[in-house]
Amino acid sequence: MRQLLTAILLVLAGAPSALAQNCGAGTLGTSRVQSIAPGEMVGSFHYASPPFAPKEIALTFDDGPNPKSTERILDTLKRECIRATFFVVGRRAKQAPELLRRIAAEGHTIGTHTWSHRDLKKVSPEVGKDDIEQTIDFVRTTTGRTQDARLFRYPNLSQTPEMNRLLAEGGQIVMSTDISPKDWKGDPPAETLERLKRLVKNRGRGIVMLHDAQAHTADFLPDFLAFLKAEGYRIVALEAAVNTPREGP
Numbered sequence: 001m002r003q004l005l006t007a008i009l010l011v012l013a014g015a016p017s018a019l020a021q022n023c024g025a026g027t028l029g030t031s032r033v034q035s036i037a038p039g040e041m042v043g044s045f046h047y048a049s050p051p052f053a054p055k056e057i058a059l060t061f062d063d064g065p066n067p068k069s070t071e072r073i074l075d076t077l078k079r080e081c082i083r084a085t086f087f088v089v090g091r092r093a094k095q096a097p098e099l100l101r102r103i104a105a106e107g108h109t110i111g112t113h114t115w116s117h118r119d120l121k122k123v124s125p126e127v128g129k130d131d132i133e134q135t136i137d138f139v140r141t142t143t144g145r146t147q148d149a150r151l152f153r154y155p156n157l158s159q160t161p162e163m164n165r166l167l168a169e170g171g172q173i174v175m176s177t178d179i180s181p182k183d184w185k186g187d188p189p190a191e192t193l194e195r196l197k198r199l200v201k202n203r204g205r206g207i208v209m210l211h212d213a214q215a216h217t218a219d220f221l222p223d224f225l226a227f228l229k230a231e232g233y234r235i236v237a238l239e240a241a242v243n244t245p246r247e248g249p
């Protein structure tokens, strides 16, 4: 019996997941979806760690869309059949709505990152709330998907308890991070990549925070994905759990 069970588990472990079925041979692929309940706050820099198994990695990209680099990043993700999460800046999405629609069409999760990357610690909660709602409305109107803009990341991860409360009331998921290679610093791509690989090896799992507005992030992303593949990491897509209407009174 135990042998049979082991055999079944081995078959399951080796079988392509439903998500990866349409991926080409040898691609990294997306191994599973992690759905997150509205109002949750995730990412060990500030909140709870995501419920990931060892070697599970989620990719997130902030500050775009930027035509110069986001397109290259989308091409790389498509080649490896990976679903990521993009925390877009409203003002930039308005300048490149076709790119926002491409992110949606290629199956990525879209979260928001304020209208103009403002530090929400420096404005009143009312101003912050209006800013976030304007960005959410723009994203949903542009993509036509109501499932978009349910995740939020603070610019500079600069959070306040009052904004956290308002975001939770609005059913938003607040996303911090587990692994940040500081790719916004503008170091040479090879240097940032080495730092990122070290962080991934040390932590072993979690949400990686990158920036699709940075050209050098587009430069090193193919090598980073090759590293994940060679070392046996698996990609997890993040999604907001969809509210199901309650039955009965």
Ligand SMILES: [Zn+2]
Pocket (backbone or CB within 6 Å): 062, 063, 113, 117, 154, 155, 156
């Ligand atoms: Zn940012």
